[in-house]
Amino acid sequence: MDINTIIDISLLTLLAITAVILLRLHNLLAVVLLSGIYSLLTAGLFVSLDAVDVAFTEAAVGAGLTTVLLLGAIAVTGREQSVTRHSRILPIAVTTITAAALIYGTLDMPKFADPNAPIHTHVAPRYIEKSGEEIGIPNIVTSVLASYRGYDTLGEVTVVFTAAIGVMLLLSGSRKSKSQNVKKNVDKNE
């Protein structure tokens, strides 16, 4: 086993351990901070899998922005822990069956890092060979994202814009709470 495989396997194992601890914790602050650690580990894994652009986006957006948003949310709602629980039998059964089906499905997949896998033989070589002279920048991911598939990125910006409008509309609504509404109705009835 070379060093890359060892880093890959240990990062994946750490990710699984983090997710299990996250599942068992009930203190919301600890859960949020662990999810930040989880994102950073994912970013590390992406570096070892050669996806450097994805890694720094995950580190900035996943570990940074999402953690800040979650911290903001628990500042508003309080660190209330779940006091009630659903029954566990049904979720465990559903996830186990789904996992078994999916793992059975992976046995048909090309082996990890196999250079002859179908994904590497059709469109990707064209971008790797031609994007340098066609677009003129060395980073192929940037060439595809901003030039060949520029319209998709425009669509992505639209999605983010829509989400931002949704967040603003939801949070800027009237500050009347339900208990106040109920109280008003009672007053009216009297």
Added chain:
Amino acid sequence: MFADYYNYWVAIILMMLGFYIVISDANLIKKIIGLTIFQTSVFILFISMGKVEGGTAPILADGITTYSNPLPHVLILTAIVVGVATTALGLAIIARIHREYGTIDENIIHAQDEEEYEDDDEAAS
């Protein structure tokens, strides 16, 4: 066999852990975190498929012949940004629910709703 499929299997385990949190935990913020774990597992699956044996990051340089596949990277780059947008929207809905119900526990919210329906029925009859 083990190293050949380890990435895919861990991605599936993470996906199921996220799924389990979403369907079994009553706390709405924890559900959102479960959803992000689910999402990240898909990212890991895609990036794992893009890896090429002996390849390097897809940035053109002299003397390098093998690059990992850049297309999954582009796809996941977009998915990460869209993912944080949906997370933000979900958290905004939770903040709104908290303002309305004073709690973010799913079961308590359902109980409050049912109480209200019963009150309405009594008022009607």
